[in-house]
Amino acid sequence: MGNSPEMYYKILNLPNGSSPQEIRNAYKSLARKWHPDKHPASSKSEAESRFKAITEAYEVLSDLQENRDSLFQEMVSGEIKPTPKCDRILGRRKDGTRSTGTLGVQNSIPSFSRSILRKPPPMEKKLECTLEELYTGCKKEFKFMRDNVMKNGLIAKKEETLMIKVKPGWKKGTKITYERLGDERPGCLPADLVLYISEKKHPVFKRSENDLVLKTEVPLVSALIGWSFSFRLLNGEKMNCMFDDEIIYPGYEKVFKGYGMPLAGEKGKRGDLRVKFLIIFPKKLTDEQRLGLVEILNQCK
Helix, strand or coil: CCCCHHHHHHHCCCCCCCCHHHHHHHHHHHHHHHCHHHCCHHHHHHHHHHHHHHHHHHHHHHHHHHHHHHHHHHHHHCCCCCCHHHHHHHCECCCCCECCCCCCCCCCCCCCHHHHCECCCCEEEEEEECHHHHHHCEEEEEEEEEEEECCCCCEEEEEEEEEEEECCCCCCCCEEEECCCCCCCCCECCCCEEEEEEECCCCCEEEECCEEEEEEEEEHHHHHHCEEEEEECCCCCEEEEEECCCCCCCCCEEEECCCCCECCCCCCCECCEEEEEEEECCCCCCHHHHHHHHHHHHHCC
């Protein structure tokens, strides 16, 4: 962190001597704009670099502001006596007034300032997604309430909105971290916001890792002499299944390779679709049905 405060103000697009609230607001705005998760692969490297610089600028200016205000209060209360070193940290002129043009510190930060700034535990939230959204990927608007430190030092609730880019193949429990977008506390760095992906229960499909499982009922006669049925995949595509030459027996499972969930981070790869059958036995058989079933069984010998 060898840059001067002036350079850090420039990174946050702020004039020298901006207030803590102005620094905080600038950081929030730029952090949302340059968060790496919001950028495609082509610009991800630049976004990561800018996000890192923005975060560093915010940390340094927050540290310097906290340190300067702490010393100023101690001097006002008489806890410590003014010294040339204090004047340099506070940006005070020889006549005792405080300079607003610079913090008076060029290339170093007092070692004790780091111990003042702590970060509260992360604020954890769930982002509920349908199986369709996790299959195709989507953008979801996420609104949440967070504690916000006002100029008078009091804490008030504030609603925030994020646009989350859900990537195809994300699983339940996938964690997304947004640095310093969580609750604020006086004298502390803002907490991180951590989102956990939650899957809504689907009426047709069940997810098993990267596979999709579809359970369907089939009458006993159809299981023996042939059967066909159709259904729609999670992307809306219609799929027809025919079983003319296959006997569907209890425990039988048909696997369709590559029709499952996308594999996150592995473009073009998918899990499988597994169709499981529940054979429905008739409660009663007519004499004609019994004879027909006997004939079928005799042919199978």
